[in-house]
Amino acid sequence: MEQTIKACEALGIKGEDKYCATSLESLVDFVVPRFGKEVQAFPRKAEEEDKKQKYTIFKEIKTMGDN
Numbered sequence: 001m002e003q004t005i006k007a008c009e010a011l012g013i014k015g016e017d018k019y020c021a022t023s024l025e026s027l028v029d030f031v032v033p034r035f036g037k038e039v040q041a042f043p044r045k046a047e048e049e050d051k052k053q054k055y056t057i058f059k060e061i062k063t064m065g066d067n
Contacts, residue, residue: 007020
């Protein structure tokens with residue numbers, strides 16, 4: 001998760017329209033104006049569905065994305 005957040009916060013390549021979606025709705029809101037409504041999404045299964053993930057909880061709240 002930390003690696004994903006760092007990748008989202010990193011600067012994009014020149015000319016790249018970079019966006020880290022925080023929900024399916026925000027992804028659709030980003031994609032449709034650029035590609036139109038004729039877009040298909042293909043779901044990807046997790047490699048290990050039963051694998052537990054480690055999370056760190058902080059007291060401070062940090063807003064991420066456009067919200």
